Amino acid sequence: DAGITQSPRHKVTETGTPVTLRCHQTENHRYMYWYRQDPGHGLRLIHYSYGVKDTDKGEVSDGYSVSRSKTEDFLLTLESATSSQTSVYFCAISVGGPTDTQYFGPGTRLTVL
Amino acid sequence: AQSVTQLGSHVSVSEGALVLLRCNYSSSVPPYLFWYVQYPNQGLQLLLKYTSAATLVKGINGFEAEFKKSETSFHLTKPSAHMSDAAEYFCAVSDTPSGTYKYIFGTGTRLKVLA
Numbered sequence: 001d002a003g004i005t006q007s008p009r010h011k012v013t014e015t016g017t018p019v020t021l022r023c024h025q026t027e028n029h030r031y032m033y034w035y036r037q038d039p040g041h042g043l044r045l046i047h048y049s050y051g052v053k054d055t056d057k058g059e060v061s062d063g064y065s066v067s068r069s070k071t072e073d074f075l076l077t078l079e080s081a082t083s084s085q086t087s088v089y090f091c092a093i094s095v096g097g098p099t100d101t102q103y104f105g106p107g108t109r110l111t112v113l
Numbered sequence: 114a115q116s117v118t119q120l121g122s123h124v125s126v127s128e129g130a131l132v133l134l135r136c137n138y139s140s141s142v143p144p145y146l147f148w149y150v151q152y153p154n155q156g157l158q159l160l161l162k163y164t165s166a167a168t169l170v171k172g173i174n175g176f177e178a179e180f181k182k183s184e185t186s187f188h189l190t191k192p193s194a195h196m197s198d199a200a201e202y203f204c205a206v207s208d209t210p211s212g213t214y215k216y217i218f219g220t221g222t223r224l225k226v227l228a
Contacts, residue, residue, distance in 0.1 A: 035218075041220060042119075042219055043203065044218075048215060090156055090157070092157075094214065100214070102147075102159075104158070107154075
């Protein structure tokens with residue numbers, strides 16, 4: 001357990017509504033990541049952050065935005081949710097460095113109807 | 114761009130049998146490679162990682178993996194499967210050439226252990 005929590009753990013919403021997922025860490029790690037997990041695709045990176053207010057896009061960033069105003073919190077926002085964004089979302093942290101282990105949160109299961 | 118390929122989305126073995134999960138990577142520079150395990154309804158946790166210190170890497174729960182540069186492989190093995198090994202396993206590579214601390218994951222292999 002690397003002190004990572006995600007909220008909510010489960011959410012059902014309707015198409016077109018905004019949704020914000022929160023990732024919180026207690027260990028002040030510099031790097032934070034948002035992934036989505038879908039059958040047959042493994043984990044795909046949505047966005048990542050390498051410091052407060054420093055973020056960059058991953059391979060599947062369309063339709064998602066992020067914010068990091070504090071070291072401990074990394075927010076993922078779906079501005080207008082679509083059914084294709086139904087997925088399990090994982091947050092991860094690392095201290096940085098290509099050999100460093102990523103530690104994952106428990107995940108958020110999002111269903112968009 | 115770096116990538117990883119996991120052969121076999123589903124693997125079934127009998128309890129007590131050898132576990133072999135395959136991972137091949139594509140990298141133009143020496144890679145850093147990882148195996149993660151995901152139990153049902155949980156996040157991923159590290160099994161082991163290769164960082165060029167030794168080609169045979171031992172991890173938790175009796176798993177090990179061997180880095181073979183000539184074959185661009187990093188296959189995961191365990192001599193004797195246990196029912197508790199049933200899970201999904203992911204191979205990942207650190208995207209070092211891009212200069213960012215991103216990781217690229219394979220599509221996963223779901224291991225089923227038969228009694």
